[in-house]
Amino acid sequence: MQSLRAAFPIRQNSIPLVFFVITALFMLPKVWGFQQEATSENDYKQYKGEVVDQSSNKPLVFATLTVEGTNITTITNTEGSFLLKVPKNMTEGNVVVSFLGYQSKNVPLAQLKPAKNTITLLVSVMQLSEVNINAPKDAAALVRETLARKGDNYFDDPTLMTAFYRETIKKRRKNVSLSEAVVNIYKSPYSSVRQDAVELYKARKSTDYSKLDTVALKLQGGPFNTLYVDIMKYPEYIFSDGSIANYKFTFDRSTRINDRLIFVIKFDQLETINEPLYKGELFIDVENRTLTSAIYTLNITDKVKAAKLFVRRKPAKVDVWPTEVAYRVDYREKNGKWYYGYSNVFLEFKVDWEDKLFNSVYSMTAEMAVTDWEKNVTGNLPKNRERLKKSIILSDEAIGFSDPDFWGEYNIIEPEKSIESAIKKIQRQLRRAKPKGGSAAAAR
Incomplete structure (x- = not known):
């Protein structure tokens, strides 16, 4: 061979x-x-969604989401989608969303839904x-x-x-x-x-x-x-x-x-x-x-x-x-x-x-x-x-x-649609x- x-x-x-x-x-x-394996799903909450340009609705690739005041963070995939997991006892606080060339945004955890969140960012005008x-x-x-x-x-x-x-x-x-x-x-x-x-x-x-x-x-x-x-x-x-x-x-x-x-x-x-x-x-x-x-x-x-x-x-x-x-x-x-x-x-x-x-x-x-x-x-x-x-x-x-x-x-990078389809298969x-x-x- x-x-x-x-x-x-x-x-x-x-x-x-x-x-x-x-x-x-x-x-x-x-x-x-x-x-x-046994999972610890009762110990955390997860939020799914996408980060997009406010004007064009274009997905923002590799945008960062960080729970303010903690080291918990994740990143959007090449389709702008994200999956963020936080401890269930964390009910207050903000998620800081940032992307190169855009104004950062603070989103209260209380405003996030389990799925279908859309976070829009504005271009930072110089x-x-x-x-x-x-x-x-x-x-x-x-x-x-x-x-x-x-x-x-x-x-x-x-x-x-x-x-x-x-x-x-x-x-x-x-x-x-x-x-x-x-x-x-x-x-x-x-x-x-x-x-x-x-x-x-x-x-x-x-x-x-x-x-x-x-x-x-x-x-x-x-x-x-x-x-x-x-x-x-x-x-x-x-x-x-x-x-x-x-x-x-x-x-x-x-x-x-x-x-x-x-x-x-x-x-x-x-x-x-x-x-x-x-x-x-x-x-x-x-x-x-x-x-x-x-x-x-x-x-x-x-x-x-x-x-x-x-x-x-x-x-x-x-x-x-x-x-x-x-x-x-x-x-x-x-x-x-x-x-x-x-x-x-x-x-x-x-x-x-x-x-x-x-x-x-x-x-x-x-x-x-x-x-x-x-x-x-x-x-x-x-x-x-x-x-x-x-x-x-x-x-x-x-x-x-x-x-x-x-x-x-554990926080992961949300799979792209093609990868998600392959995983389901x-x-x-x-x-x-x-x-x-x-x-x-x-x-x-």
Whole structure:
């Protein structure tokens, strides 16, 4: 059985551990069962709805909802939908809804319904008087200053974060693999060189091998794919001391986020640099020089060079190359300190077999949202055997899909309609596969 393994090598100018594995399958798909868990549905309330532009009614993607005065938070999906869970004894308070370039809104919990909530946000109009005429002229110097101040502006205590992670693999528009997990992130201070540790709390998955033809893709690295997009913690993978000089930085428009004035800085690799680097936008808080968001893509103009960043080994009769590689990271603020809140990675590849008339297009999406956090008072980390390895393939570790209350009180990213449809289909298959007189046994 031949296999193709693709990966970012560990390099100073590329984000590591975005892997995929392609294996020619000569086996039948497995039917996965599950054991139902007791849920704590009586201990929390949940609210569903959408966040939209007040004028156009357009869904706002990756808008943040946070219960004021707490660390409970969630984020809208690519259709603008959200699912927020709060303890049942929390009857008062506001949900702060924020989105880049829009005015934040406080919505009283008492006004939210269990479902079909529509929250509208207004565009934050910039006034000329708001533009800081003393803005620095050197955009590159501002980026360097922002990176240098991470110890002052970001969490300086060890922190234990709860996060929801989802990864999907599609063949063209069809979902063929879906994995989800709740993980504990042992986040070290931003001023520390110690890397973060990740512990798996619970996970579920499904793969429809019938849609993969003879090719099965697996995303290796799991939550680390998204965690390493945290530029402020891991700047060496995009803006190392040696590679930052390979970019051109320019000031673009200004905007607002959470009612704060934000510089938007565009960056792109210099024309004299031949290696594939990145281009995108950095959103930097005017007042305290804090990176609040970043959106960027890998330069894949030269597909041969771009493919070398991923492909280590391959069968002789197949070519694989990326057609799009995109990243996003968002930070959140509490009590004057910022912390990693959300990130996603999108990868699209073409797989071209020499003996096939048409090539195949596969896309992979990995996203992770921090849904709660607390100070890690002891600073202790999980034992080595309890930590996720950076080589993890989550779809090999998870145990299959369970009932809709599988996550209990944990906040998750609301599934998109296509994913939700795939989950319902999986659940129907499980019910049909369930043996009479008992539940199916959990499988690994």
